[in-house]
Amino acid sequence: MQTLIQKFSIIKSTPKEILLFDSALAAEDIAYMLGGQWDGCNGVVVDKRDRIAVDTAASLVGATWCYGGVSSAFLKPLNVDQFKKRYAAGERNFVNANLRGAALVQVNLSAINLSWAKLNLADLSGANLSKADLISADLQEANLSGTDLTGANLSMADLRGANLLDAKLELACLRGAKLPNNYQI
CATH class of the missing domain: 2.160.20.80 (E3 ubiquitin-protein ligase SopA)
Incomplete structure (x- = not known):
């Protein structure tokens, strides 16, 4: 039988990573690609940090991203024509x-x-x-x-x-x- 401390160390040893993307559509697609959990907004929760996989998925959908909890994130300017198209498509x-x-x-x-x-x-x-x-x-x-x-x-x-x-x-x-x-x- 596991003690409370053993259970806590198991939980603590499997941290989750939160990834933030510049659009909800990108986050939804990337959550599917990485086997993560989409938060319904622009965030994705994944079990482990794999920057290469995230960069690859982000490049496939043309998204920028950062880790949750960073003090500031630089998001490249959104192209106005793309922004209008995404809005027209229902986003x-x-x-x-x-x-x-x-x-x-x-x-x-x-x-x-x-x-x-x-x-x-x-x-x-x-x-x-x-x-x-x-x-x-x-x-x-x-x-x-x-x-x-x-x-x-x-x-x-x-x-x-x-x-x-x-x-x-x-x-x-x-x-x-x-x-x-x-x-x-």
Whole structure:
């Protein structure tokens, strides 16, 4: 009969690795390829670290990745045309997407999840971001003039320096958001 300490050492000796990818679709495909468990978002849990296997799988699907728990991850900028195609194909989860400086004028991105996305300096003028999740998104210096943010969740988003002229913010959640100096709620 195993003691509690023996059981703990067995559990401790088989650590799980968490891998984070730049898209949910890539994570789902890579979880299948590596025999891991997809978290329904952009993460994959695997039994052991095999960087060569992960790099190979990521290159097959054109994804970038990092290990969970890293202090900062560099994600290459997302190609705007690919981003639009993925959205048009039904993908809505773009957590941590790097769209810094992207030109997304008058695009329909309703109900998209751009939580923790890098959208600073992006031009989203006239875009439809109604019911979008923009939790903790970096929207510093972004052009949001005329953007429909009706029902969007902008909790903890950084909007400092953003242009919100004529933006529709009805029913938007701005709890904890960093707002431009000239913006009044």
